[in-house]
Amino acid sequence: MGSVIITGASSGIGMACAERFARDHCNLILNARREDRLERLAERLKLYGVAIYYKKVDMRDSDGVTAFIRSLPQDLMPIDILINNAGLSRGLGPLDAGVLEDWNEMIDTNIKGVLYITRAVIPLMKAQGYGHIITIGSIAGHEPYPGGNVYCATKAAIKSLNKSLRMDLVGTNIRVTSVDPGMVETEFSEVRFRDAQRAQKVYQGLKPLTAGDVADAVHFCATRPRHVNIENLVITPTQQVNAMINDRDYAGKKP
Ligand SMILES: NC(=O)c1ccc[n+]([C@@H]2O[C@H](COP(=O)([O-])OP(=O)(O)OC[C@H]3O[C@@H](n4cnc5c(N)ncnc54)[C@H](OP(=O)(O)O)[C@@H]3O)[C@@H](O)[C@H]2O)c1
Numbered sequence: 001m002g003s004v005i006i007t008g009a010s011s012g013i014g015m016a017c018a019e020r021f022a023r024d025h026c027n028l029i030l031n032a033r034r035e036d037r038l039e040r041l042a043e044r045l046k047l048y049g050v051a052i053y054y055k056k057v058d059m060r061d062s063d064g065v066t067a068f069i070r071s072l073p074q075d076l077m078p079i080d081i082l083i084n085n086a087g088l089s090r091g092l093g094p095l096d097a098g099v100l101e102d103w104n105e106m107i108d109t110n111i112k113g114v115l116y117i118t119r120a121v122i123p124l125m126k127a128q129g130y131g132h133i134i135t136i137g138s139i140a141g142h143e144p145y146p147g148g149n150v151y152c153a154t155k156a157a158i159k160s161l162n163k164s165l166r167m168d169l170v171g172t173n174i175r176v177t178s179v180d181p182g183m184v185e186t187e188f189s190e191v192r193f194r195d196a197q198r199a200q201k202v203y204q205g206l207k208p209l210t211a212g213d214v215a216d217a218v219h220f221c222a223t224r225p226r227h228v229n230i231e232n233l234v235i236t237p238t239q240q241v242n243a244m245i246n247d248r249d250y251a252g253k254k255p
Contacts, residue, residue, distance in 0.1 A: 002029040002078040003051075007117060008086025012039035012186030013136060013218075016211035017083055020219045022092040023047040027076055029074030031217075032086065033067060033197040051076060055251060059086045059113025060105075069120035075243045078128045081222050082121045084135040086115045089192040109160075110154035113231075118165070120172070130173045130226060134218055137180040141233060145243035151192075155180075165230065166192055175229045178219045182243070205248040206239050207227040 004021045009016040010032035018028055022045040030038055035056035042052040053076055057068045072079075087110045090102035118133060125131025140148055141155030159178065166176040185208040189199035214235060221230045239247040 002077045002080040004081040004083060005029040005079060005117075006031075006083045006085055007113070008032050009041065009054070012188060013181075013211045013214045014083070014085040015041060016047060016215035017218055019097055020212070021222075024219070024223075025050055026080070027051040027163055028053070029072060029076060030054040030055040030177075031059075031081075033058050040127075051252050059116065060108040062116045064224070065113065065116040066120050066139075069117065069124070069213050076188050079121060079131060081132045081134060082118065082125075083218060084118065084133065086113055087136065087154075089148070089188065092147040092192060094147065094148045098150065106150050110151075111157050112141070114158060114161070122169070125174045126172055128252065132175040132177065134166065134177045134179060134221060136140050136214070136218075137144065137162070137178040137232075137234060139180055139182045139243050142178060143242055143244070144235070146241070163233075163247050173226070175226075177230050178216050178232050179221060180232060181209060181214050181217075181232045181248075182215040182234075182240045184211060185209070186211050186251065194251060206237060206246060208240075209235065 004026045006014050006017050006028065009018045009030035018030060018041060025048065027050050028045065030052065031054065032038055033056060038054040042054050045052055053073065055068055057064050059065060088106065090105055091099060114135060135158055136160050138155040139161040140152040144152035162176055162178045163242060170175060185203045189202045190196050193199050217233055217235050221233055224230065
């Protein structure tokens, strides 16, 4: 294995992916805004004897993202995998009560950030003659849920973009996959609600996925033989059918 780029590696799914691929002796290229966390993660993962390059990069900053990829040391090439993971939700409520700043943060990170880095990485993968772009979508991109309007729309956009990308890359030997999770217990809900107590309630009475469960799914997609492309992998807790139906809220309401 060569290097794996993971965006948003300071927490949750991104951090778990870093650990999963370090265990496989892949070199890691990581970013996030909280550099202190990346530093601690890099220190911990050195145990696996891998090279780790990390940088504070805000995915909303197109110039910063491009410079990040241009700054990669030659000895970290080739780039086997790009994991587009950085993303977030802000708020939950009707569209007419939406906060513009929150909308911009979600759209700029979840859609534009993915576009910036994917555009910068594709030429490297084309030159190598192979590569794999794995994006963390969401079941929210398959079916919206009440109050999720803009977040769900960003994930639906990613779902569409992944299909386009697969077509754009025909003939290049670059694989394109989206891994779309349901409920995963990470800092996601705390970021969404800016309220730790409210966030905890999201997971009460259910056994959600862990970040490690999703990292395992990403790793599975990445480790199929090179002639195998998994287009989309949907992963939810056993107790969650989709964004609207789960054992906790739906049991007893069945017809
Ligand atoms: N948790 C779930 O239930 C769930 C379900 C479906 C899909 N997802 C998706 O999974 C992905 C990871 O989320 P998570 O659950 O692991 O949440 P998390 O624990 O909050 O992690 C989000 C990561 O994204 C990074 N990030 C956010 N904005 C960024 C920006 N502007 N620039 C660079 N990095 C940024 C954060 O780093 P910094 O704050 O340090 O920048 C953090 O490392 C997201 O795309 C999310 O939409 C999550």
